[in-house]
Amino acid sequence: MPRFAANLSLMYTEHPFLDRFAAASADGFEAVEYLFPYAYEAAELRRRLDDNGLRQVLFNAPPGDWDAGERGTAALPGRERETRTGIDRALEYAAELGCERVHVMAGLVAPGTTDAERARFRDTYRDNLAHAAGRAAAAGVDVLIEPINTRDMPGYFLNRQADAHALVQEVAADRLKVQLDLYHCQIVEGDLTATLRRDLPTGRVGHLQIAGVPDRHEPDAGELNIRHLFGVVDALGFDGWIGCEYVPRAGTSEGLGWLNDYRGEPA
Template sequence: MPRFAANLSMMYTEHDFLDRFAAAAADGFEAVEYLFPYPYDATELRRRLDDHGLRQVLFNAPPGAWESGERGIAALPGREAEVRSGIGRALEYAAELGCPRVHVMAGLVGPGDSAEHRDTYLANLAWAAERAAAAGVDILIEPINGRDMPGYFLNRQSEAHTVVREVGAPNLKVQLDLYHCQIVEGDLTTTLRRDLPTGRVGHLQIAGVPDRHEPDRGELDIRHLFGVIDDLGFGGWIGCEYIPRAGTSEGLGWRHDYRGDNA
């Protein structure tokens, strides 16, 4: 049965961030993910996890100047030193939090992606994967749709899998967000059946399309998709990276319905 992780950057925003761990645990979640741990001391985050019996399963490496609109720097020539420093910081947090996955964002580029951007991206990912391997951590890359994030360097599943194959590091994997994939290319059942058995998918995420609310709202047949994921034997986590329509807890009926219990 698929295992769900609460995304604390989007869910439980009715609480202060450090109080979201308790709220997620109270709703039966056993794992959490979020965008960035860096505003908080790692020991405090570790305490919140331990106090509530939670596992940290994913966070992002430093993305550059996020507040100024940057969305990663791994594909940006001239930022290599910053990428390496950020990977080092991310791995320090991963060690403290026991987190086995770090998502490295590519960044925004102008029209007509240059070979230089791609070469930079591959080189940075190879470096990051090598450092992360020594720490037992997977590096993830995620195709993101151009409607929500115009200009993002990586958009399609096939592109991400080609990058993973070319770098050739066993701990470099794809973060398959079914929300982004549906918007860009659709055909989710075929994508899951094609890509999950390769072992190159390290993490899944879900949200309703088109409005990014609960996954049972909109275009996706989540019971079918979860059944496909289950049939394929995916042993990882599904991050619930969506914006609740109202209160987070009140919107968890989709999970109760799928699991057939009152968790």
């Protein structure tokens, strides 16, 4: 049966961040993910994990100036030193938190970017990912890259599964993998069953995420047949985690009927 991690950046926002660990544990989650840990001391986050019997399974490397609208730096020429310093900081947190996966965001490109300019972005991205994967290998951590839809994040450099897998194959580092968010993939490409059947057996997918399409609420709301998709994931033997990266329609706990139903528990 697939294993689910609560995304504490989007879920349980009715609680202060540090109290979300206990709330997720109380609802039966055994693992958590979130966007960024850096506003908190790693030791405090580790205490929250341990106190609530939780595993940390994913967070993002520093993304540049998030509040100013930046969404990663790894593909941005001229930002290599910042990117690589951020990778080292992320790996320090990963070691303290016992987290085996770090997502490295590519960044945004401006409208009208030429093919030649995009090629330079890609070269920068590839070189930074190779560096990151090498650093992460020594720490026993996977570096992940995620195609993101441009409706939610206009200008994001990486949008399609094939492009992500091509980068992973080109870098050819065991610790570089793809983060397959079924929400983003459905918006950009669709054909999720075929995508899962094509990509999960390659071993290049290190993490899955789910949300309802089109509104990013609970995954049972909208156009996805989540029971079917979870069955496909299970049949393919995927042993990673599925991050619940969605915005609850109302209270987080009140919206977990889909998960209780899947687990066969009373709603």
